[in-house]
Amino acid sequence: MESQGTELFEKALEKGIGTIAMKPMAGGAFTKQKLSLKYIVNSGLINVAIPGMDSIEQVIENASMGDGTEALTAEEQEEINEEVKILGNDFCRRCGYCKPCPEGIDIPNVFLFEGYVTRYNLPEYGKSKYEAMPIKATACVRCRKCERKCPYNLPIVNKLKHAVETFKNI
Ligand code: SF4
Ligand code: SF4
Structure with a gap:
């Protein structure tokens, strides 16, 4: 989703500093999980990726991507580009540049809590976090x-x- 860190990662690599990709699937928004990890493995810039997982099957599947040495094909790169393009118009990166809202709405947190419902399969938790917001x-x-x-x-x-x-629909 974001590639502005590339130069920094290259410098880290040069200096022997390790790198960790946190939220390598854009917090669950990226639907092509295996491709996302293949992209990271192929980048040669990241030492460790730490996607969230909630089943043994996901752990096994994700870990298996670390064994792969296959290059990303042009078609796969195209698939990734397509998804990034679609998400680019809808995905909140939680940068906070939209703040402050004059009405006091914590905009990125609204989207974060909605993500708990729509992406993390935690509807009650997401709703409870939203309900606890002082300004809805x-x-x-x-x-x-x-x-x-x-x-x-x-x-x-x-x-x-x-x-x-x-x-409302929970
Ligand atoms: S909505 Fe706000 S926090 Fe989200 S990407 Fe836009 S400026 Fe950043
Ligand atoms: S969230 Fe609504 S009230 Fe707040 S700045 Fe955006 S448009 Fe204005």
Whole structure:
């Protein structure tokens, strides 16, 4: 999803400093998990990837990607590019540049908690975190100040609306 760290990783490698890819599947948003790990293995820049796993099968499948020495094919790279393109318009990176919302909504956390529901299969937990927020997404007055600041041009207002629906349906 993000490649701006490449130069830094190269420098780390040069200096013998280890690197860890945290959230290598974009916090569960990236649907082609095996390709994501193959991409990381092939990059030659990362020493360890630490995807979240919730079953023994996932551990076995993910670990097996570390054995592979096969190069990423052009088709696979294209598949990755396609997914990145799609997610690019919708995926909150939690950078916080949209803050502060004049109404006090913690925008990235709304999307994080929605992700617990939609991606991590933790509906009750996600909803409880959202319910505990002092100011809910429903407080949005659609001023769009946040959208003007989001470097990824995310449709924040619509995404907040979507999050409200997600929590309502649990
Ligand atoms: S559009 Fe909504 S979420 Fe964004 S800054 Fe305005 S009130 Fe806050
Ligand atoms: S600026 Fe955009 S990507 Fe960054 S936290 Fe806000 S909504 Fe997410």
